[in-house]
Amino acid sequence: MNQVDRFKTLPDNARIQAIGNLFKYNNRKTWDIGVRFKQSTRKALKFSQLPYLSRQVVLNQTVDALPLGFPIEFTLPDRAFWQTATVGDSALVTYKLSEEQSQKCFVFESAGKTIYLPQLELARALFFTNNYLANAALINSALDLEFYVDHHPNNDDREFPLDLVINALPTTLCPKVLFDNEGFRHQIAWLLLNSDIKNSFKSIYQYFSQERVRAPNVERWTFRFDPPQLKGVKVAARGWKSPDESTWFINRIELLDGLFFPDISDIGFSHPDFTENKPGSGKGKGGTYPQLPTQREIDENSDGSEDNESALIFCDATQRIYNRVPRTRKVNAQPRKSPGGKEDEDKPNNLPPAVSTDDPNSRGDTPRAAVDGLDDLTDNADLYLNKFDSFFKMLEILEKEHGVKQSKPIVRKLPEVGRSESHLMVDGSPRCMAIVRIEHQNEGYFLLEVDTSDGKASIATKVISARALAPKGKLRDFIPEIERRLLSNQFCWPKKYFDALVGEGNHKSVSHQKSKSEGRLSEEDVNRWAGRVFRDMN
Incomplete structure (x- = not known):
């Protein structure tokens, strides 16, 4: 209704x-x-x-x-x-x-x-x-x-x-x-x-x-x-x-x-x-x-x-x-x-x-x-892949310098929650989230990255242990609830929810430098971001 x-x-x-x-x-x-x-x-x-x-x-x-x-x-x-x-x-x-x-x-x-x-x-x-x-x-x-x-x-x-x-x-x-x-x-x-x-x-x-x-x-x-x-x-x-x-x-x-x-x-x-x-x-x-x-x-x-x-x-x-x-x-x-x-x-x-x-x-x-x-209901989230240009460059660094393997990314448009407009960018285009699974030394991780290139909000990259999540089910089953809590929680990752889902030590938030120009990070900032993600995987 x-x-x-x-x-x-x-x-x-x-x-x-x-x-x-x-x-x-x-x-x-x-x-x-x-x-x-x-x-x-x-x-x-x-x-x-x-x-x-x-x-x-x-x-x-x-x-x-x-x-x-x-x-x-x-x-x-x-x-x-x-x-x-x-x-x-x-x-x-x-x-x-x-x-x-x-x-x-x-x-x-x-x-x-x-x-x-x-x-x-x-x-x-x-x-x-x-x-x-x-x-x-x-x-x-x-x-x-x-x-x-x-x-x-x-x-x-x-x-x-x-x-x-x-x-x-x-x-x-x-x-x-x-x-x-x-x-x-x-x-x-x-x-x-x-x-x-x-x-x-x-x-x-x-x-x-x-x-x-x-x-x-x-x-x-x-x-x-x-x-x-x-x-x-x-x-x-x-x-x-x-x-x-x-x-x-x-x-x-x-x-x-x-x-x-x-x-x-x-x-x-x-x-x-x-x-x-x-x-x-x-x-x-x-x-x-x-x-x-x-x-x-x-x-x-x-x-x-x-x-x-x-x-x-x-x-x-x-x-x-x-x-x-x-x-x-x-x-x-x-x-x-x-x-x-x-x-x-x-x-x-x-x-x-x-x-x-x-x-x-x-x-x-x-x-x-x-x-x-x-x-x-037209699925057009893939049209916004370019919004994650810096994120994908960071993944390339992990792949080339640390031997990290990555799966094909999934991009989702964030849903409207209540009357909040957080699901929209400042220009009215949909705000999207990229999801990618990476593997290193037989350990798997899910990375969740939200597009904040409009400067309206700032949110860290979420890293989740795939091993810890496996007994609970597939990540896709939990994404709608994660999105809902993200958008109804003042645009912050729902820490208590992740604690209950995978355990307090099995998820981390990795900050990255705020972009200064059209959502793109400098090469130095991307390298630092990749270093922080790799550090938190180990």
Whole structure:
């Protein structure tokens, strides 16, 4: 149960039974969507809240609750073989509201099964993992008006040269806090750089502008769009099935595996509100309010205020895996204003309990929030091997001068723990840990090295006796807990945990000189580091 924020006017454990049309009353600026619940008489939520909305999903959970239905995995066929139908055509959805039954689906065959996939659910999984993109889909050319792709950026960074920079323009409504999520950086680049994906996203507004029906007091539209080419993408989902399991209706997509990303190596991201966090400095006042209470209320009826940066709230994430992804980092951050300036004083230090998921407007009076509903599982840690250049040079010295043998290193991106940002480098790229096993005179050791080249933290190399660890199990079984304790322990190795795991004398922390330039140590410093590691092995 990842959702910790509540919808203000919904009861506990409100299960979504049906999803209907989009509509907007003439005296309102924002669009709603028909939603029916098992435990509530409420009939609509904001379209901006779509990241939360799939059939049979439970909102305001007080206990863990999976979407009802059966799990299914299938592979998407070529787009040429997709047809269109309605929810009612599947004969598997028992909720008989006419607006629900008339919602549009894609229909295709996969491994002998007929799959009915609601168009809105596919769009949610592809695009609407946050409220910003849900809102942008209903604005003509929003992405073109809010982002500029610089294909010829300044490439003066030797360690991290950029192929291109994606610039959020000063007029953008995209909250800067979303760019802290590497998965969102991948998603927005995927949208902007893959023409097929971008055209699919644009088709939402094209149909919306052409097909919405206007009545005296309200406008209505039945969602539809043109899907991108997704041939070969694997889907994990939940839904209803016919008795013979030959026909399926999908309630919720949980994973998309095999999304195509253009062959680009390094992408920078610029936002007009990015500020420079200098190593060792505090966060100052204002900002994006990432440190939130464990629960915040979403006001379904309110418009977003223009007076605050977006708070970050979370919903059950849709997972995705690309065939490849680039390295990414934030660039062009402006120096932070000194504390106490007028700009800081104008921003509240604390947000009230209720937030809005709508874009800010002059009528809004509720602090706006950015929804994070994306979990990017693409394994790209190997792209950051160069961050450990000095570490690998130190291992080469051990090998050449002391006969130490080393295994192939493993690089892992450190996980997010709580609301801490220690898993991120100052430029927003992931902070990684390298793991390598070395052997000398029939004794084995594991070396753990964390990338601190941004100067934000300093941590020694951890040396662990492989012999002492062997009776407890394989190191890979303990790494997740080591990472969790490292990041929740003020960025220090958890000594008591290692004492209990391998014994007090069987693990050591070997300090090394702090780098003075781009994370690289001098040759003299690397030699001293190698000497200290070799000494502590004996």
